Amino acid sequence: MLYTKSFQKLIDVFRKMPGVGNKSAVRMAYYVLSMTDEEANDMTKIILDAKEKICYCKICQNTTEQEICEICSSSKRDKSIICVVEQPKDVIALEKTGEFSGTYHVLHGCISPMDGIGPEDIKIKELLERAADESVKEIIMAISPNVEGDATSMYISRLLKPFGIKITRIAYGIPVGGDLEYADQVTLAKAIEGRREI
């Protein structure tokens, strides 16, 4: 054992985080040691505070500190369009474009039998409840185009069929600023398939 027990535990805490390797975890642990007691207390307070205060919006399931999130409670947002995403960070990414004025629905995951995640483990039921409202005109599937994502999109769109709502998905194709040469074959095929008149 090169590290003391408490220190190894501290390293392990950071090691578990996404994208943190062994060396980074050690650096972060040393950073914690270099903090003053006050800073360390603040840090733990912020962590527990965030856990306590942040909950899920009753409508769209996005993270919020109120019962209903800002987007769902805004009168400027078009409630007739729901954009379905996997994670709260996808909402942030779409909001940054400033192009979408509808509302969102966060699934908090994808159907993935390999990881034991079934339809009942993600927020599909809540989406169906929203779709039952007659004011909803369109549901846009903005889920990552991979095996799990496609399966989830298909599953949801089948469930939504009986509601008679227009169901769309975001366009797949070459990223803007990207180079054709470096695009993979599947993306290129999707780009040709989804071609538009100019």
Added chain:
Amino acid sequence: MLYTKSFQKLIDVFRKMPGVGNKSAVRMAYYVLSMTDEEANDMTKIILDAKEKICYCKICQNTTEQEICEICSSSKRDKSIICVVEQPKDVIALEKTGEFSGTYHVLHGCISPMDGIGPEDIKIKELLERAADESVKEIIMAISPNVEGDATSMYISRLLKPFGIKITRIAYGIPVGGDLEYADQVTLAKAIEGRREI
């Protein structure tokens, strides 16, 4: 503001850590949200626990959970040789080699006037106290060969001169397994200067 207040604070906590960029900090913050309350409590407990339990060895200033660290209290270590390093992680790196059987002295930094760190801010006084003991025969400077490191090495070796102790520094040269082509000129020059008969 794209994120809620508590969430932005949580991101900032991680953002301050060494080597953590904006995207990583956001991912880590989402990871905290995905933890159970119990896991979050454990995490904060481990942080505070490490801060409370880990202190500096009274002799070598390395991080430890006892008054005197394992290396300093081991009867197998040669107390007549002290290897001076900047940080506790340098001790770990040297211990991993399994080649050094002396003791260490951790300075906790380098003299760096640019950052307002003077000789009194690092553990030089403690080193001099140890050097005053007649049993000490050699002091090895194992400090990174950069501007601040060299200045610190020079400063300490001058202070140690009057003690009549042998003062050495670790060898600079081409890393083993490295390619001559990719070594910088200064390293190459040091490697030639430090050549040995074979």
